[in-house]
Amino acid sequence: MAQGWLQIGIFIAVLVALTKPAGVYMARVFTNQRVFLTPVLGPIERSACRALRVRPEQEGQDWKAYARSLVVFSLLFWVALYLILRTQGIQPFNPQGFHSGPWDLSFNTSSSFVTNTNWQYYGGETTLTYFAQMAGLAVQNFVSAAVGIAVVVALIRGIVARSGREIGNFWGDLIRILLYVLLPISIIGALFLVSQGVIQNLGHYAAIHTLAGGTQTLAGGPVASQEAIKELGTNGGGFFNVNSAMPFENPNGLTNFVEMLLILVIPAGLTYTYGRMVGSQRQGWAIFSAMFVLFVGGVVVVYLAEQHGTPAQHLAGLHTHAFDGSPGGNMEGKEQRFGIAGSSLWTAVTTVTSCGAVNAAFESLTGLGGAVPFVNLSFSEVVFGGVGAGLYTMLLYVLLAVFIGGLMVGRTPEYLGKKIQAREIKLVSLGVLFTPLVVLLSSGVASATTLGKRSLYAGVNPQGFSETLYAYLSQANNNGSAWAGYTGFVQPHAPGNVGSYGISFADLLGGFVLIGARFVPILFVLAVAGALADKKVSPAGLGTMRTDNPTFVFLLVGVVVLVGALTFFSAILLGPVTQSLTTRLF
Amino acid sequence: MRRDLLNSLIAVVVLTVALGLAYPLAITGIAQLVFPGKANGSKVSLGGRTVGSSLIGQDFEGKPAYFQSRPSATEYAADATFFSNVGPDSVEGREEVRGNLAAYLKLNKPYDKSLRKAQVPVDAVTNSASGVDPHISEANARIQAHRVAAVRGLPPAKVNELISAHTDGRSLGVLGEPGVDVLQLNIALEEEAPLRARGKARRAPFATEKERPQR
Numbered sequence: 001m002a003q004g005w006l007q008i009g010i011f012i013a014v015l016v017a018l019t020k021p022a023g024v025y026m027a028r029v030f031t032n033q034r035v036f037l038t039p040v041l042g043p044i045e046r047s048a049c050r051a052l053r054v055r056p057e058q059e060g061q062d063w064k065a066y067a068r069s070l071v072v073f074s075l076l077f078w079v080a081l082y083l084i085l086r087t088q089g090i091q092p093f094n095p096q097g098f099h100s101g102p103w104d105l106s107f108n109t110s111s112s113f114v115t116n117t118n119w120q121y122y123g124g125e126t127t128l129t130y131f132a133q134m135a136g137l138a139v140q141n142f143v144s145a146a147v148g149i150a151v152v153v154a155l156i157r158g159i160v161a162r163s164g165r166e167i168g169n170f171w172g173d174l175i176r177i178l179l180y181v182l183l184p185i186s187i188i189g190a191l192f193l194v195s196q197g198v199i200q201n202l203g204h205y206a207a208i209h210t211l212a213g214g215t216q217t218l219a220g221g222p223v224a225s226q227e228a229i230k231e232l233g234t235n236g237g238g239f240f241n242v243n244s245a246m247p248f249e250n251p252n253g254l255t256n257f258v259e260m261l262l263i264l265v266i267p268a269g270l271t272y273t274y275g276r277m278v279g280s281q282r283q284g285w286a287i288f289s290a291m292f293v294l295f296v297g298g299v300v301v302v303y304l305a306e307q308h309g310t311p312a313q314h315l316a317g318l319h320t321h322a323f324d325g326s327p328g329g330n331m332e333g334k335e336q337r338f339g340i341a342g343s344s345l346w347t348a349v350t351t352v353t354s355c356g357a358v359n360a361a362f363e364s365l366t367g368l369g370g371a372v373p374f375v376n377l378s379f380s381e382v383v384f385g386g387v388g389a390g391l392y393t394m395l396l397y398v399l400l401a402v403f404i405g406g407l408m409v410g411r412t413p414e415y416l417g418k419k420i421q422a423r424e425i426k427l428v429s430l431g432v433l434f435t436p437l438v439v440l441l442s443s444g445v446a447s448a449t450t451l452g453k454r455s456l457y458a459g460v461n462p463q464g465f466s467e468t469l470y471a472y473l474s475q476a477n478n479n480g481s482a483w484a485g486y487t488g489f490v491q492p493h494a495p496g497n498v499g500s501y502g503i504s505f506a507d508l509l510g511g512f513v514l515i516g517a518r519f520v521p522i523l524f525v526l527a528v529a530g531a532l533a534d535k536k537v538s539p540a541g542l543g544t545m546r547t548d549n550p551t552f553v554f555l556l557v558g559v560v561v562l563v564g565a566l567t568f569f570s571a572i573l574l575g576p577v578t579q580s581l582t583t584r585l586f
Numbered sequence: 587m588r589r590d591l592l593n594s595l596i597a598v599v600v601l602t603v604a605l606g607l608a609y610p611l612a613i614t615g616i617a618q619l620v621f622p623g624k625a626n627g628s629k630v631s632l633g634g635r636t637v638g639s640s641l642i643g644q645d646f647e648g649k650p651a652y653f654q655s656r657p658s659a660t661e662y663a664a665d666a667t668f669f670s671n672v673g674p675d676s677v678e679g680r681e682e683v684r685g686n687l688a689a690y691l692k693l694n695k696p697y698d699k700s701l702r703k704a705q706v707p708v709d710a711v712t713n714s715a716s717g718v719d720p721h722i723s724e725a726n727a728r729i730q731a732h733r734v735a736a737v738r739g740l741p742p743a744k745v746n747e748l749i750s751a752h753t754d755g756r757s758l759g760v761l762g763e764p765g766v767d768v769l770q771l772n773i774a775l776e777e778e779a780p781l782r783a784r785g786k787a788r789r790a791p792f793a794t795e796k797e798r799p800q801r
Contacts, residue, residue, distance in 0.1 A: 007761055051600065052593045072590040073597060080598050126666045135606030142605045171593060178601075183609070190613045191620075197641055200617035200625040205665050208629075210644045211637045211772055212652055217665040218627050218639055224617065225610040242667040245715035247641035248627065252754070253762020309708070312672075312679035318687060318711060319704045325725030326707035327763055332672055332679070336656065336709050336721035337754070339763025343715075360715050361669035370674070463673040485671040494666045585677045 001307060001322070004341030008299060011257065011345060015264055019288065022265050023272020029180045030153045030173070030273065032057060041179050048175045056172020062165040063530025066154055067523055069170035070147060074114055074519070077143060082110040084136035085128075088497075093130035095204040095220075096495065101127055104502035105489050111511040113137055115518035116144035116386055118230070118237030118356055118480040119510065121488035121502070125219045125240050126495035130202055137237060138226045142186075145233030146177040148388030151522050152270065153177075155392050156277045158529030159416055162537060167529045181266070182233060189228030189262055197251035198224040223248055231262035234386045236356030236480040244346070244359040245335055256342050256359060263355045267384035270391045278416055282548035287394060290556045294383040295352050298372045303344040305369035306330050311583040330369070333361025344369070351376040354386030356480025363457075363467070363483040367580025370466065373481065374572050377473045378564040380435055386478060392525045394560075398547070399428045399528070401559045405545050405552070414544055417537035424531050431524030435476050435517045436567040442513050443472040443571070451505040457485025461586040466575035473568075475510050476517040632773050639664070643720045644769050650693060651737045651781055652772045653722070653730050656709055657686055660717030670713035686711035698732040705729070721765025724753060738779050748774050 028035050049056065061069065084091075085106040089099050101109070105121055112119040113136075124133065150173040157167045194200050199220060206218045223239045227249055230237060240246040250256055268288065275284020307329040309320025322328035329340035338346070343360035350357050351373040362373060376383060382394040399415060403425050406413025413420040446452030446468050455471070458464040467486040474481055488506035492499045546552060617625035628640045638644050645662040646652040655662065659670035672679040687703065690710050695701050707725040722730075727749045735742040752771040756762050 003760075010760065048600075051596055054593070068587065069590050069593070072587070073594040076591070076594040076598050080602065123666065123668065134610045135602050138610060139602050139606040143601060171597075174597070178605075183605070186609070187613070191616060194613070194617040194621050194625050197624045197628050199627050200614050201627075202614060203626070206627065206629075206636075208636060208638055211632065211769060211776065212644065212646045212649050214645055216638060216642070216644060216662060218629075218642060219665040220627065222610045222614055224625075225613040240667050242669060242716045245669075246667055247639075247716060247718065247720060248664075251628075251641050252757050254757035257757070257761045310674035310679070312675055312677075313683050313708070313712070316680045316683035316687060317703055318683050318706070318708065320708050323705075323707075323725065325728060326709065326723045328708055330674070330712075331708040331714075332674075332683075332712040333669055333715045334712075335715050335719050336723060336765040337719075337762050342762050361671060363669065363671040363673060364713075366674045457671055458673055458676065463676060483671075484669045579673075579675050582675070585675050585680055586673075 004303060004339070007341050008303065008345050011260060012296070014261065015268055018261070018265055019268045019272050022269025023276060023284070026181060026266070026269055027273040027276040029176050031277065032176070035180060037180055037184060045175055045179055048179070049172065052171050054169060054171040056169040059169050060166030061169055063154070063158070063167055063526045063533070066167055066170050067526045070150070070522070071519065073170070074147060077140065078110050078114045081113060081136050081140060082106055084132050085109055088129050088132055091129050091131040093134070093202055095130070095202070098127060098129050099497045101497050102500060102502040104504045104507035108488060108502070108507040108511045111514040112475070112480065113140035113237065114144055115478050115514045116148055116233065116235055116354065116389065117475060117478040117514050117518070118235045119475050119482065119514065120237055120480070121507065123241030123491070123494070124238060125221065126491065127497055127500070130221055133226060133239060134222055138229060141226070141229040141233045141235040141237070142178055142182050145182060145235065145387045146174050148386055149177045149181070149266070150174055150388065151525055152388040152392040155395060155525055155529040156274055158533040159418070160278050161533035165530060165533055167526070167533055182229065185232055185262070186225070186228040189232060189258070190224040192258065193224040193227055193255060196255045197247070198227055198255065199248045200224040219248070227259070228262065230357060231259045231355065232266065234263055234267065234353045234355040236350065238357060244357045245361070250359055252337055253342060256338050256346065260346055260349045263349055263353050263357070264384055266387045267353050267390045270388070274391060280548060283416070286548045286553050287391070287398065289553045290560070291383045291394070293557055294379065294560070295348065298352060298376055299345055299348040302347050302369045302372040303341060305366045306340050306344045308366060310366050312585060315583070315585065330364070330366055333364030335359065348372060348376070350481055351479065352383040352385070354381045354389060354477060354479045356474065358481050361484060362481055363485050367576050371572065371576035371580060374470065374473065374576055375564070377477045377479055378568040378572065379560050380432070380564065381477045381479065382560055389478065393521065396428045396431050396525065396528070397560050397563075398556060399424065400432060401552070401556045402545065402547060404559060405555055409545060411543055411545070414538070415547060417540060418532055418535045419538070424528055427524050427528045427531065431521045431528065432563065434520050434524070438513055438517045439473050439476045440567070440571065442476070442509055443469045446472065446506070446509065454503050455486050455488060455506045457487065462575055462578045463586060466579070469571055469575055471510070472513055475513045478514070478518050630770065630773060632776055637773065638769050640767065640770055641720055643714070643718045646768070646772065650733055652775070653727060653734060653766070653768050654693070655768045656714045656719050656722055657712065658717040659713045662718055664718050667717055669715060672713065683711055694729055694733050697736045698729060701729060720767055720769060721754065722768055724749070724764060724766055727766040727771070734775065738775065738781070740779050744778070748778065
């Protein structure tokens with residue numbers, strides 16, 4: 001295991017080292033300063049602004065205007081994506097001749113990609129044209145990520161605003177985030193991935209006579225260009241059904257490492273950006289530390305659990321210990337080239353962020369190892385979280401912690417010189433509690449009625465309950481990873497959509513959960529930004545509670561864990577905890 | 587509101603063209619120019635005939651003259667992938683591992699009398715994630731080497747040498763897990779001692795239906 005810990009240690013070290021440069025760069029982009037790419041991208045930025053007739057620096061929006069632009073923009077993109085998914089038959093770049101998917105599945109998929117979730121009931125290589133993957137899904141990978149980052153930038157502006165109501169210009173933010181952050185890194189990432197063996201072509205699938213005299217069909221597609229932004233934007237929707245476990249998406253240990261870094265670099269960097277924009281790097285590192293503690297805890301648990309093997313394997317007489325030439329552990333649903341360490345680390349990375357791309361089968365994780373994704377999602381994706389979304393949700397928790405801390409010491413709570421009053425705390429509480437409520441209600445309906453039963457793979461038992469709970473937990477937190485047995489799509493003649501149909505209940509409930517749990521909290525966050533922007537700054541006094549020291553980090557971690565545990569503990573008991581406490585088979 | 591609608595409409599069109607067509611097509615163009623082999627699936631050939639991709643595992647079940655890939659829930663489909671979704675405490679999972687274990691021992695024990703259940707590496711009897719995992723663990727390959735050497739009439743040292751030559755180490759010496767590339771190894775075996783050239787061995791690689799591992 002020493003070798004595995006070494007890999008995990010190297011990854012964490014590189015991540016910490018990247019946090020500052022990434023954070024500094026993004027802070028310069030968000031505050032309209034020159035960066036080294038300005039000479040190249042400046043002209044493009046100016047023509048984009050002209051096309052949208054905006055002058056971002058002169059035309060600040062208040063929170064309502066910002067929210068309106070964001071919602072209208074996302075709505076229109078939802079419609080565009082739905083139309084693309086429903087007109088596959090007449091599209092170019094369709095060498096396999098795929099037809100359109102069913103309406104309910106397309107509803108779920110559109111909702112999933114517009115919300116940065118990338119929950120997938122479909123399998124990409126068996127249902128989607130290259131055109132739909134590129135012009136539909138990959139575009140959303142960029143755009144929904146940019147929307148998430150824009151919201152956190154607006155919130156930060158609200159926190160630092162000295163007076164007034166303006167929190168920035170949505171269109172200006174959108175253009176700069178896409179142009180200076182997401183696109184350049186994606187181009188470099190995509191070319192790197194191709195150099196390692198990730199495919200990038202538009203050809204027909206290749207039928208091959210195999211060495212042993214059988215046949216095999218090798219899928220094709222513009223995979224690398226999609227893979228890069230899929231990780232960078234914490235989207236997670238694989239080109240292939242098995243996502244980053246597919247060698248054509250993730251061919252070796254190095255690509256695995258780089259893809260994990262792409263997932264975390266923006267969420268981690270944003271904490272530094274935050275410190276820089278509020279004028280105190282310690283504030284940023286405090287938030288980073290709280291996230292870091294929860295992240296590392298998850299990695300350790302999942303790695304130890306997966307190295308142990310499963311009850312089913314042990315009862316079958318298999319020895320799962322490591323020995324010379326074999327890494328041992330629970331290799332069911334894992335790839336040899338990543339091993340237990342590379343799969344476990346990825347599992348933690350993809351669930352602390354709202355990425356949701358997987359390189360191993362979650363449904364085949366051990367009981368305790370599988371509890372880690374559950375717990376990470378129960379924390380409402382604040383441990384680094386989705387690009388932008390992680391930090392803005394964490395900032396709600398920061399305000400909550402400040403409020404609770406203020407109650408303890410008996411003073412009006414203040415954060416960075418701004419008084420936190422009834423209005424803000426109401427908005428914060430609604431923003432924090434909305435997503436968990438949606439999860440409990442939707443998974444409750446799906447489990448308690450017979451409607452959810454058709455989606456189950458494992459049957460009516462703890463594993464089946466885990467499938468259901470995770471499905472709605474993942475969709476509500478805009479993560480997108482899955483206990484993949486749970487389904488909302490039936491495809492009798494794979495590959496192709498002939499005769500396929502969606503399971504309307506799972507598709508529609510999921511679709512509404514996705515949209516609600518993404519945009520309602522965003523509205524609350526923007527409202528908080530608006531409320532804070534309007535407040536005067538009072539200088540910190542002796543009695544002001546500090547928010548940049550270990551005590552506060554401890555308080556913040558405590559609040560996150562407590563809210564998550566109080567909301568989800570009983571539900572998680574019924575699934576993964578039951579499974580990890582018994583060696584009984586179901 | 588009208589301004590938002592108009593801007594959104596422009597943005598949808600412009601961004602779809604720029605990010606949905608220009609970006610992936612430009613990457614495709616560069617990839618096809620600079621890395622044509624990799625961009626098109628890292629195909630490998632034997633005697634001028636394309637026999638697969640070096641990144642994608644293949645089915646060698648029932649052919650003891652070849653190294654066997656890891657079990658696959660998808661019958662090694664590279665155009666319709668899915669997970670096995672076998673749970674950690676499912677009866678089905680126990681039965682599957684039990685069956686795979688028995689089949690592995692039955693296949694290899696005649697050639698390696700000292701082989702015990704406790705020595706069977708986990709990767710040999712569990713489904714991979716992708717269903718097309720190109721690798722097996724080194725321990726798995728060393729066990730199978732006894733069988734392959736005997737069936738092909740090659741000296742075991744030669745087979746073990748080929749295994750070492752086709753083991754992909756960790757990336758940069760540290761990232762990931764080493765693995766033996768099964769297809770490349772089997773291609774090397776064919777080049778070393780072609781089955782088809784020797785009449786006697788012709789029948790050997792094709793086991794009877796009864797010998798196929800029960801899955």
